[in-house]
Amino acid sequence: MLLFSLPFAIWAAVFCYAPIWGWIMAFQDYNPGKGVTGSPWVGLKHFQAFFQEEMLYTLLRNTIAISVLNIVVGTFGAVALALLLNEVKGVFFKRTVQTVSYLPYFISYVVVANLFLTLLSPSDGTVNRLLLKLGLIDKPIFFFAEPHLFWVLVVLINVWKNIGWDAIIYIAAMSSVDTELYDAASVDGAGRWRKMWHITLPCIRPTIVVLLVLSASGILNAGFDPSYLLGNPMVHEYSEVIDTYVYRMGLGNAMYSYATAIGLFRLLVSLVLLYLVNRMAKRLGEDNVL
Numbered sequence: 601m602l603l604f605s606l607p608f609a610i611w612a613a614v615f616c617y618a619p620i621w622g623w624i625m626a627f628q629d630y631n632p633g634k635g636v637t638g639s640p641w642v643g644l645k646h647f648q649a650f651f652q653e654e655m656l657y658t659l660l661r662n663t664i665a666i667s668v669l670n671i672v673v674g675t676f677g678a679v680a681l682a683l684l685l686n687e688v689k690g691v692f693f694k695r696t697v698q699t700v701s702y703l704p705y706f707i708s709y710v711v712v713a714n715l716f717l718t719l720l721s722p723s724d725g726t727v728n729r730l731l732l733k734l735g736l737i738d739k740p741i742f743f744f745a746e747p748h749l750f751w752v753l754v755v756l757i758n759v760w761k762n763i764g765w766d767a768i769i770y771i772a773a774m775s776s777v778d779t780e781l782y783d784a785a786s787v788d789g790a791g792r793w794r795k796m797w798h799i800t801l802p803c804i805r806p807t808i809v810v811l812l813v814l815s816a817s818g819i820l821n822a823g824f825d826p827s828y829l830l831g832n833p834m835v836h837e838y839s840e841v842i843d844t845y846v847y848r849m850g851l852g853n854a855m856y857s858y859a860t861a862i863g864l865f866r867l868l869v870s871l872v873l874l875y876l877v878n879r880m881a882k883r884l885g886e887d888n889v890l
Contacts, residue, residue, distance in 0.1 A: 621636070622636070622860065623860065623864055624636050625639070625856055625857045625860040626646060626647070626857060626860040626861040626863075626864045627641055627642065627643060627644070627646075627857075627861075628640060628641055628642060628857055629642050629645075629857055630856045630857040630860075632856075639857075642857075646857050646858045646860075646861035646862075647861050647865060649858060649861075650858070650861060650862055650865065655840065655845070658837060658840060659840060659841060659842050659845055660842075662751075662822065662827075662838060662839070662840060662841050663819075663820055663821075663822045663841040663842045663843075664819060664820070664822075665751055666751055666754060666755065666822040666823070666826075666827075666841065667818065667819045667820070667821065667822045668819065669751060669755040670755055670758050670759075670822070670823075671812070671815045671816070671819075673755055673756075673759050674755075674758065674759050674762060674763065674766060675766075675808065675811070675812065675815070677759050677763045677766075678762075678763050678766035678767045678769075678770060679767075679770055679801075679804075679808065681701065681763055681764070681767040682767040682770035682771045682774060682804075683770075683774075683796050683800060683801075685697060685698055685767065685771060686771060686774045686800065687792055687796070698764065698767075698768075698771070700764070701763060701764030701767065702764030702765045702767070702768065703764070704760060704761045704762075704764065705761060705762055705764060705765035707761070709761075709825035709826065709829060710825075710829060712757065712761055713757075713825070713826070713829035713830055716753075716757055716830075717744065717830070720743040720744065720753075722740035722741060722742040722743075723740070725740070727743075728740040728741060744830060744832060744834075744835065745832070745834045745835065746835070747834070747835045747837055747838045748838070750830070750831070750835045750838040750839055751838060753830070754826045754827070754830060757826065757830075758823070758826060769807065769811065770804055770807065770808070773803070773804040773807040774800055774803070774804055776803075777799065777800060777803045777804075781799050781803075782795055782799060785798070785799060809881050810881075812877075812881075813874070813877045813878050813881050814874075816873050816874065816877040817870045817871070817873050817874035817877070818870060819870070819873060820842060820866045820869055820870060821842075821843065821866070821870075822841040822842070822843065823841075823843065824841075824843035824844060824847065827839050827840070827841045827843065827844050828843075828844050828847070831844070842862065842866060845862070846859045846862050846863060847859075849862070
């Protein structure tokens, strides 16, 4: 069994631990010609530059807003789907819905982005055509050119893509609930909604809390793919997040040290948030992950 785990240990060492050496660039003016060992040290220069960036407020606002919406809406949707599937008695229908709901998780975000860009296109998009035929709008809507709609669209697309996969964890947690609790509730005259509210949800609450604690640590990671693939200059003020900013600065402008400093800052914030949320969950009597 140890030999089976060896390839994964090697992969983790090469791709997860070896690159930590590159964090040194955050404290240097990195020059590819001189390498990490030959580049001059500049201390906290790049961290100070990031904190003085004019777009800092916009970056933090967009990143935190999209992340929080993803966590809240995604968790609510996954739990709701898991509860509904748990109440389905037909095995074939239940497995069919579950399979269809988690298939989008395996689709590349490039395909997903193009799919929704086509569906919501103002010229020949299915959604605009349907709304026009129903008389709900007078002219096509350019959904991805409306800044105030960008967050909503990104969150809904993320939920659609991940809801089925996330629900699997909650369905697994529900399968461990003692069936005698449901039998006792039936004897007391409780219906399905009462059972879900007073038995199923309290039993899976530790699982929900642990996943929320883990999600909170990534609150500064709104996701590179949706913002980069769905964003455009017309919604730049609402689509630009830390991930896309690091990409533009690091690879687009060759500011490797500056991009590394931002990444290191985000990592430190994630560790602090993970610790604080974990302590909060522990104080509330829930399971913790540390």
